[in-house]
Amino acid sequence: MSGPVDGSVVHLVGAISLIQRFPALAGVDLEVRTGEIVLLRGPNGAGKSTLLRLCAGLAPLSNGVGSVLGHDLTVREQRRRVRRETGLLAHQTFLYDDLTVEENLRFWAAANRVDEGTIEPVLDRLALAGRLRDVKIAGLSAGQRRRASLAVMVSRRPKLWLLDEPHAGLDQAGRDFVDDLVKHAVGFGATVMIASHDVHRATDLATRTVTVAGGLVEDEGQDPPEDRADRSAASEHINPDGTDPDSTDPDGADPDATGPDGPGPGGEADSDSTEQEGDRDAS
């Protein structure tokens, strides 16, 4: 069995992950390198989410070889390091319903040992800085929850982004914004793995496509190199949290900044926008 190659972020050989005795992953071989955007596609129950959770250090590596960001997944202490260095956007939001958006962000920032100064730029960037800031998570729509969850993940500045259906529940502007964030993160040196059923959008975004079925990686597709070069050029000079490194603000936060491709989700940086009013769940 070969070890991880230089620049390897995810290295799996014959990886088996048992979830309540069921082999959710049944011998996965996968190599992901720094700066790649890998799309995982496959039918429901194929093992895409488990593969992401394995790479996040949450699902067990029951058998086989596995390392993420150079940490061995079979060693408990190293798996903990993997968790700290990766960001997982899962079906679950990892947010507390009875806390407001800001309280959630502040709690998770403290838990993740993130500088509190990063909270405001992230709130601004994800259009959560206005009225939504003081709204409890229970009072948000599915799309707004997704944005809040994304805000927590972005504020961690992970090296490996693991996105499970990142476009689900988002409107057009929100989906475009997620794509921008991913490109920005890669431009800053992060690596991204996306599980998505939104194949057209995700394929455009990805540098490589991997098909997962029956707990196995069945085949891999490679995008033309010129496409990847174009995407790399588009994502240069951007921080992973979406802020502009050339900004004069020491925190990297420019309240007026709306990114190279337009404003944040909803079309407005101000969260009092009409889109957000409309996005708000009636309940």
Place this chain on the structure above:
Amino acid sequence: MLHDALLMAGKDLRIERGSRVVLGQILPFGALVLILFGLAISPDLTVLGTDRRSVLAQVSPGLFWMAVLFSALQALNRSFAVEAADGNLDGLKMAGLDPAGIFLGKAGTVTAQLLVLEILLGAGAFLIYGAPLDSVILLVVTVLFATTSITSAGTLYAALGSGLRVRDTLVPLLVLPVLAPVLLAATLATDAAVFGPAGDGWSWALLLAVFALLYVGIGMLAFGPIMEET
């Protein structure tokens, strides 16, 4: 560890401030249990050949701790329901918080909530059951150690059940047998503190202190492996 414990406790208290579940639901539940015990055992009922205290007054320490225990189960269930609700336990794992800190934070919050509840229930017990008070110091020591025992053992088992769909029914089944010795010691120590002589209760209070130390120690050591399995 202390940072993580305070962080978790602060978060849980903010959640309670926003939801008022303990204050609005668990406290009334505990009061209701006390009142129902009072209705089930008539205040006028006495037993011939014993002292002149009514049966209700004689059993009031046990009834008080039963009410506390039932309320504690509710509070512990609530404490871990918020973590299981939207995958937050995974979020805590991803953050790399010290499991012992998480344990201390969650157990500490429930302890603080139970202490408030016990003060109010204790006042209610004096009113409903007409119990006197012989030794305040023994009562305070008993309450502190018994509550710490209940919350630390309860936090451990609540964490164990948090990932299960049957946690609401399973956790009481696991916790109550473990807490039976605590209930016995707390009842006897409280009986001595309330009716005297207080000297008889200190040995039970000491036993409660041992329980508290034991359960806190086990909780700090075992919480990490339990979190990994949930």
